[in-house]
Amino acid sequence: MLSRLSPLAQRTISPRLLSNAQRTLVNISYPSPKIAVLELDRPPVNSLSLEMSAKIVESIKEIESNPEVQAMVLKSSNPKIFSAGLDITEMNRPTVARLEDFWRNIQTLFLTLYSTRLSTIASIDGHSPAGGCLLAMSCDYRIMSATPSYKIGLNETKLGIAAPYWLKDLFVTTIGYREAEVGLALGKLYSPKEALEIKLVDELVDSPVIDVALKRADEWASIPEKGRVASKVMLRGAMIQDLEEKREMDVGWFRDFIMEEGVQKGIEGYLKNLSKK
Numbered sequence: 001m002l003s004r005l006s007p008l009a010q011r012t013i014s015p016r017l018l019s020n021a022q023r024t025l026v027n028i029s030y031p032s033p034k035i036a037v038l039e040l041d042r043p044p045v046n047s048l049s050l051e052m053s054a055k056i057v058e059s060i061k062e063i064e065s066n067p068e069v070q071a072m073v074l075k076s077s078n079p080k081i082f083s084a085g086l087d088i089t090e091m092n093r094p095t096v097a098r099l100e101d102f103w104r105n106i107q108t109l110f111l112t113l114y115s116t117r118l119s120t121i122a123s124i125d126g127h128s129p130a131g132g133c134l135l136a137m138s139c140d141y142r143i144m145s146a147t148p149s150y151k152i153g154l155n156e157t158k159l160g161i162a163a164p165y166w167l168k169d170l171f172v173t174t175i176g177y178r179e180a181e182v183g184l185a186l187g188k189l190y191s192p193k194e195a196l197e198i199k200l201v202d203e204l205v206d207s208p209v210i211d212v213a214l215k216r217a218d219e220w221a222s223i224p225e226k227g228r229v230a231s232k233v234m235l236r237g238a239m240i241q242d243l244e245e246k247r248e249m250d251v252g253w254f255r256d257f258i259m260e261e262g263v264q265k266g267i268e269g270y271l272k273n274l275s276k277k
């Protein structure tokens, strides 16, 4: 943690040179009293390790605890990557105890972000595959950079794994059954233009995404909280309750699936290819 370093070291070490063990992993700022910005900051690709997901949850709770704050923008410190999704190394020959804990933290991350009373705006200025797409879909509104090379979607099948049932449900709810059926089977990653067409994102921008995200956050923050939150609960409550009831069953499915030798070989191969690239 950055806070473990001496004040002098904190001032003199460039943030770029800090290892992840020394970083805060996320940064919180408040551009105005009603708006918080939660910045993902886990180089190189903002992948979601156990510690990273726990930190995001802790930060959302910290922001929520201030009753004045109404909206939260989720962004990345990396100019080209929103989040590369789950940290694949967590699924590569793990211990059962760590793997189960990892998955409980991912469930909690989804449940916390999807159900927060805050209006959440995803400022997607870069690639957003798999768990990155999960983060974006858990928000209330998604703005993506129009840069054609960026990709967003659920590519799990390309790693030889499957999205869990609740991520599949979220995908279906967001883009509709048929598109989700094809997208999941093919592990399809969409360009920003395609993502807008299927409503995986709500808006594309050429200008810095964060500028528009802050404008939208202002608009969402101006809606009276009680009615806005009641609508959110009506729309999202059933999915949240369903996972709450099935959490341990889902941990078991995940563990048994990931620990299979064939799946392990697939993950190993995928990681090797990523590193070679």
Ligand SMILES: CCCCCCCCCC/C=C/CC(=O)SCCNC(=O)CCNC(=O)[C@H](O)C(C)(C)COP(=O)(O)OP(=O)(O)OC[C@H]1O[C@@H](n2cnc3c(N)ncnc32)[C@H](O)[C@@H]1OP(=O)(O)O
Pocket (backbone or CB within 6 Å): 044, 045, 047, 081, 083, 084, 085, 086, 087, 088, 089, 127, 129, 130, 131, 132, 155, 156, 159, 161, 162, 163, 164, 253, 254, 257, 258, 271, 274, 275, 276, 277
């Ligand atoms: C009954 C059935 C029940 C089934 C239940 C099973 C449930 C299973 C659920 C599993 C859910 C999974 C969701 C996921 O999120 S899986 C992760 C998927 N993510 C990806 O595939 C993204 C991979 N990364 C990329 O495509 C690219 O890195 C990028 C994001 C496009 C960026 O490209 P760029 O060229 O800038 O960067 P590099 O590729 O060179 O990467 C830099 C280093 O970072 C490492 N890396 C990248 N992504 C990850 C990751 N997700 N986890 C860990 N590490 C990652 C990469 O290897 C490079 O490392 P190196 O410098 O050491 O080589």
